Amino acid sequence: MSNFQLVLHKKGGGGQLHxxxxxxxxxxxxAKALPLANQGADWPRLRPSQLCxxxxxxxxxxxxxxxxxxxxxxxxxxxxxxxxxxxxxxITIVGTAEEEKxxxxxxxxxxxxxxxxKASHITDLxxxxxxxxxxxxxxxxxxxxxxxxxxxxxxxxxxxxxxNQNFHAFTRDIGQTGxxxxxxxxxxxxxxxxxxxxxxxxxxxxxxSVDFQYLDVEDILRPGKSFGGLVRGSTGFSKYRNGQKPSGxxxxxxxxxxxxxxxxxxxxxxxxxxxxxxxxxxxxxxxxHGENMKxxxxxxxxxxxxxxxxxxxxxxxxxxxxxxxxxxxxxxQLGWLKQAADEPLKGTQKKTDAQMLRLRHxxxxxxxxxxxxxxxxxxxxxxxxxxxxxxxxxxxEQGEGKARWHDYPWSIGxxxxxxxxxxxxxxxxxxxxxxxxxxxxxxxERKQRWIGYPGSSSVxxxxxxxxxxxxxxxxxxxxxxxxxxxxGPLRLDAGMELRRADKDVDSLSDGEYWEKYQHSRGNTDYxxxxxxxxxxxxxxGFALALSTEGDGPWQASAGVGYQRVKLDALNPVFTVGNIxxxxxxxxxxxxxxxxxxxxxxxxEASLMATEKAAESSREILxxxxxxxxxxxxxxxxxxxxxxxxxxxxxxxxxxxxxGLSTYASVSYNERAPSSNEMYxxxxxxxxxFNANPYLKPxxxxxxxxxANYQSNDWLVDxxxxxxxxxxYHNRIKNYITYGPVxxxxxxxxSSNQGEHVSSINNLNAFHKHGLEFNLxxxxxxxxxxxxxxxxxxxxxxxxxWENPHGRGYQxxxxxxxxxxxxxxxxxDRLCYSSWNWMETGAIDPVRASFTAALTPYQGKLEVxxxxxxxxxxxxxxxxxxxxxxxxxxxxNSNDTxxxxxxxxxxxxxxxxxxxxxxxxYQFNDQLKAGVYVANLTDEIDATTTTFGYNFYSGxxxxxxxxYRF
Numbered sequence: 001m002s003n004f005q006l007v008l009h010k011k012g013g014g015g016q017l018h019x020x021x022x023x024x025x026x027x028x029x030x031a032k033a034l035p036l037a038n039q040g041a042d043w044p045r046l047r048p049s050q051l052c053x054x055x056x057x058x059x060x061x062x063x064x065x066x067x068x069x070x071x072x073x074x075x076x077x078x079x080x081x082x083x084x085x086x087x088x089x090x091i092t093i094v095g096t097a098e099e100e101k102x103x104x105x106x107x108x109x110x111x112x113x114x115x116x117x118k119a120s121h122i123t124d125l126x127x128x129x130x131x132x133x134x135x136x137x138x139x140x141x142x143x144x145x146x147x148x149x150x151x152x153x154x155x156x157x158x159x160x161x162x163x164n165q166n167f168h169a170f171t172r173d174i175g176q177t178g179x180x181x182x183x184x185x186x187x188x189x190x191x192x193x194x195x196x197x198x199x200x201x202x203x204x205x206x207x208x209s210v211d212f213q214y215l216d217v218e219d220i221l222r223p224g225k226s227f228g229g230l231v232r233g234s235t236g237f238s239k240y241r242n243g244q245k246p247s248g249x250x251x252x253x254x255x256x257x258x259x260x261x262x263x264x265x266x267x268x269x270x271x272x273x274x275x276x277x278x279x280x281x282x283x284x285x286x287x288x289h290g291e292n293m294k295x296x297x298x299x300x301x302x303x304x305x306x307x308x309x310x311x312x313x314x315x316x317x318x319x320x321x322x323x324x325x326x327x328x329x330x331x332x333q334l335g336w337l338k339q340a341a342d343e344p345l346k347g348t349q350k351k352t353d354a355q356m357l358r359l360r361h362x363x364x365x366x367x368x369x370x371x372x373x374x375x376x377x378x379x380x381x382x383x384x385x386x387x388x389x390x391x392x393x394x395x396x397e398q399g400e401g402k403a404r405w406h407d408y409p410w411s412i413g414x415x416x417x418x419x420x421x422x423x424x425x426x427x428x429x430x431x432x433x434x435x436x437x438x439x440x441x442x443x444x445e446r447k448q449r450w451i452g453y454p455g456s457s458s459v460x461x462x463x464x465x466x467x468x469x470x471x472x473x474x475x476x477x478x479x480x481x482x483x484x485x486x487x488g489p490l491r492l493d494a495g496m497e498l499r500r501a502d503k504d505v506d507s508l509s510d511g512e513y514w515e516k517y518q519h520s521r522g523n524t525d526y527x528x529x530x531x532x533x534x535x536x537x538x539x540x541g542f543a544l545a546l547s548t549e550g551d552g553p554w555q556a557s558a559g560v561g562y563q564r565v566k567l568d569a570l571n572p573v574f575t576v577g578n579i580x581x582x583x584x585x586x587x588x589x590x591x592x593x594x595x596x597x598x599x600x601x602x603x604e605a606s607l608m609a610t611e612k613a614a615e616s617s618r619e620i621l622x623x624x625x626x627x628x629x630x631x632x633x634x635x636x637x638x639x640x641x642x643x644x645x646x647x648x649x650x651x652x653x654x655x656x657x658x659g660l661s662t663y664a665s666v667s668y669n670e671r672a673p674s675s676n677e678m679y680x681x682x683x684x685x686x687x688x689f690n691a692n693p694y695l696k697p698x699x700x701x702x703x704x705x706x707a708n709y710q711s712n713d714w715l716v717d718x719x720x721x722x723x724x725x726x727x728y729h730n731r732i733k734n735y736i737t738y739g740p741v742x743x744x745x746x747x748x749x750s751s752n753q754g755e756h757v758s759s760i761n762n763l764n765a766f767h768k769h770g771l772e773f774n775l776x777x778x779x780x781x782x783x784x785x786x787x788x789x790x791x792x793x794x795x796x797x798x799x800x801w802e803n804p805h806g807r808g809y810q811x812x813x814x815x816x817x818x819x820x821x822x823x824x825x826x827x828d829r830l831c832y833s834s835w836n837w838m839e840t841g842a843i844d845p846v847r848a849s850f851t852a853a854l855t856p857y858q859g860k861l862e863v864x865x866x867x868x869x870x871x872x873x874x875x876x877x878x879x880x881x882x883x884x885x886x887x888x889x890x891x892n893s894n895d896t897x898x899x900x901x902x903x904x905x906x907x908x909x910x911x912x913x914x915x916x917x918x919x920x921y922q923f924n925d926q927l928k929a930g931v932y933v934a935n936l937t938d939e940i941d942a943t944t945t946t947f948g949y950n951f952y953s954g955x956x957x958x959x960x961x962x963y964r965f
Contacts (some may be wrong), residue, residue: 102193103557103650103663104704105130105726107774107787109190111219115962116862116918122184124934127868128849130772130787131728132192132210137950139348141380142167142179142416147208148194148728149768149791149844153674153736155698157202157209161374163420164201167444167469181378181418181444183354185232185249185266186214194728195648195667195704200475200497203541203563204644206700206732207669214356214376217260220251222925222964227254234960236270240933242956243271243344253358260360269351272344276940276954281334283910287872289944290329294389295336296406302392312877312904313892315885317740317832322757324837324877326906333390336403340390341940343404345951347411350382369427378418383411385450387948410948415447432480443470457683458513465531466506473499481549489549493559496542503675507531511682527633529681529691530573537675538566543646553654561646565672569638574681574691577746578621578630579809582823585620585628588613590817620821628747628811628819638679642672642697650704664705671698677736677759687835690741692758694805699733706772719779726772735766738835739800747811747821757835760800767794770844780859784852791844795876795903798834798841802827831901833878836946838908841878845911846871853918860922862930867915873908873943908944920960928962 107130114125122143123134133146147156154166158180165180191211193202202209220230229252236244247269253262291310295302316322329337356376363369391406422440429435448465452458477495484490507530508516515528545559591609600608617624623632650665673695681691706726714721739760742748770791777784802808803826810824834840846869853864880886880901890897897904915937920930935941938955 103652108192137384142181144179145210155206157205159211182212188215189213195702200495200543207667207702217253217262231963240957243273245269262358264356267353272349273953275951276938277341278938279940287907287910289908291325291327314889339403347383347386352380354378367427372424375421380416386411412450417445434479436477438475441472458510468504471501493545499539501537503535505532533572533679534570535675536568555652557650563644565642567640572679573635576634577743579745580622586616586818644670659711662707667702690756690758696734701731703729722776724774729769732766734761737840744805747809763799782854786850788848799831841875843874863919870912872911875906876903879904912941914939926964932958
């Protein structure tokens with residue numbers, strides 16, 4: 001690794017040499033740095049937000065920023081112009097920046113990608129990255145990222161500016177949790193790390209990470225300017241505005257030799273959008289899962305399946321959602337859907353606003369010391385988990401008339417407030433000492449409301465889930481550089497993180513409403529389980545990584561990490577059984593009969609039988625006043641501690657002068673279960689969920705192997721070609737999903753096997769593997785970019801113990817009236833399809849996008865198109881013909897069912913091909929305007945959820961403008 005020098009030249013004289021041993025020092029400027037107040041810039045009007053207004057006043061009060069610069073040398077003279085403003089000296093920088101080299105597939109989203117798309121939905125950006133998609137609803141401003149088939153509950157480390165966020169959200173499918181709030185108007189880049197990582201940020205996840213970076217000062221200033229701003233605006237227009245209302249963002253920033261300041265504000269709003277209306281009729285009739293689409297007439301549900309046999313109609317274990325009715329849409333229903341799609345789909349509207357601040361101070365010393373304050377605040381109002389339904393009240397018996405969306409779809413209304421603040425210090429003191437210290441706090445207050453679902457105990461009632469999550473942490477890291485002789489230059493990264501997270505919950509679920517209702521009826525002794533618990537989590541971890549530096553053909557990286565997690569569930573209330581220990585429970589009738597046969601009188605036998613029955617109950621049961629099948633509530637603080645380990649090794653070889661690099665990596669990571677995974681309890685949608693405090697951490701062994709090729713001047717001068725191919729394989733042990741369980745300390749017989757649903761550890765390894773391909777070619781007149789993700793099918797069989805807690809009892813009734821309770825440990829090994837089988841059994845579809853654009857006039861004009869492809873959506877379902885409810889499954893199914901337990905495939909949605917067009921023109925270094933046409937052919941597109949649909953928007957035309965000053 002070469003050292004670099006900073007050479008300062010006094011105007012008209014000699015210079016002084018300073019050697020800096022760390023990162024490349026931020027350059028000073030030759031141009032005169034005028035005070036901000038004297039630069040003649042007009043201060044634009046800011047949105048009257050308290051944060052923005054305070055920041056603007058602070059910025060306006062610092063006209064001396066540009067005059068604070070001092071040269072590090074004591075004998076450096078000052079040159080002053082006639083107006084009294086200091087003229088700064090010129091500099092020369094020689095050296096290499098200290099950026100960590102990444103091995104493998106590093107494809108993400110660049111600033112150019114983000115600016116071109118101008119997305120109001122961040123899903124549109126993530127879906128264009130190989131191996132990446134979203135695990136959340138399209139209309140939601142928050143996201144849960146899916147990376148190489150892994151998603152939810154913090155399995156993917158998601159971070160904003162290096163600060164991890166994994167906020168829990170209540171959803172109808174209970175599968176789209178672990179979210180982060182990112183405003184797309186602030187986005188600069190999306191950095192994706194597949195497999196292992198060298199930092200503390202990935203500890204506690206299953207290896208992959210996605211980091212969202214916001215715009216910086218240099219991204220908004222015009223070239224050569226030290227003060228300025230950026231205004232962006234966009235709006236839908238014409239009849240294809242599709243709900244897009246005027247939205248925009250505003251940034252203001254300035255820099256001097258010691259300071260950089262930047263503020264930003266953004267607001268976005270869209271009305272309910274219209275979904276697409278174009279589709280392949282044959283594919284929709286064959287491949288769309290029609291079971292979730294409900295039809296109504298005159299307010300009453302219409303049975304659309306009368307006389308219709310579905311493709312597969314089978315039963316499952318544990319809960320309402322575990323059964324599968326994979327029905328197809330009929331010709332008539334498909335026509336009704338097309339008619340309804342002519343109107344906006346209520347519940348898809350959203351409104352967001354955001355503010356940000358970035359403030360840096362440079363010490364301007366020999367050690368490149370600097371401080372950075374970053375803060376952002378966001379709020380949003382939106383709806384999720386829609387179950388659209390269609391009204392056919394306007395359609396007569398002859399099929400004449402028009403179908404419409406039925407009233408307002410069942411959904412969960414959400415209000416979100418999110419804040420992040422971070423203070424970071426960094427310095428470069430020597431080759432060995434280059435520390436970085438970051439203190440941060442983040443919080444998210446989420447309010448979700450919905451109406452009790454038909455068929456539940458709370459039908460028509462207002463329910464809610466309010467959760468306030470906040471965390472405070474400290475991150476310490478250091479990068480050391482040294483030469484190891486034959487091994488060449490090496491880099492050693494060491495990091496440590498301390499973090500405390502608090503979660504406060506206020507919920508009114510189905511079960512909690514029923515408790516409230518019972519109390520209103522005078523039954524004040526009734527108690528219901530608590531849907532989610534308050535929790536406190538303390539974590540500390542460290543990571544150590546060693547990697548090669550320099551330009552040698554061999555590059556390697558190896559690291560280890562450790563995280564200690566202490567999770568306290570503060571106030572859980574969950575259901576347990578009434579069995580204290582095994583034995584034979586003899587009741588009053590047993591003892592009374594025994595004593596009467598022994599010759600005791602009726603009164604004597606009754607008295608003795610009462611005493612012996614009570615003694616037997618006290619010996620066997622926790623609460624002798626209740627019977628052996630009674631349910632008790634256990635409450636009180638529960639403490640859990642986990643020791644999580646991680647490690648990775650990556651090796652890359654690049655034959656000299658070939659442009660080819662081949663690589664392979666292996667990583668191991670562990671994730672602790674969350675408080676809501678362990679203690680979610682109570683009734684939901686006619687299914688009873690139960691706590692499982694005995695969950696084990698998930699363990700992922702990940703492999704990545706592939707090759708990258710890069711070439712400059714490949715076909716013509718100044719062109720660039722980049723091609724990459726990557727194979728990934730994730731093998732997760734103890735994968736946590738939902739399955740049938742029995743109560744802790746409960747008794748059961750063969751007739752009530754798997755009555756309740758709980759989080760369980762899958763006894764089989766859970767696999768996700770596939771191929772990723774990336775292509776980029778660019779020359780002065782045009783460019784093409786493309787990516788392809790081909791998940792390879794692996795049907796994951798879900799099996800778990802009937803009693804994962806190991807405290808179950810088998811109940812056998814004896815001829816003499818007694819009941820024998822035998823400790824049964826973990827019980828039988830059950831195999832099934834999970835309660836949310838569409839999520840767990842998902843067969844990830846092929847995804848691809850390809851963009852081509854012309855860039856004439858030195859790149860000022862950009863005209864191009866993008867095609868998006870997503871293959872057929874399917875899910876694998878484990879069918880067990882031995883379940884009694886499946887006796888007539890074949891009679892109700894069109895397709896042939898297996899005669900023994902095996903997988904069947906449910907079709908959920910046909911393949912989708914969508915086309916986008918875009919054009920933009922850079923008038924000068926200040927003004928740029930463009931237009932984006934999304935979903936040109938108005939393709940109907942959706943992902944099917946357990947009970948509803950996640951519909952994407954139809955054809956949308958958006959105009960955008962960008963102005964710098």
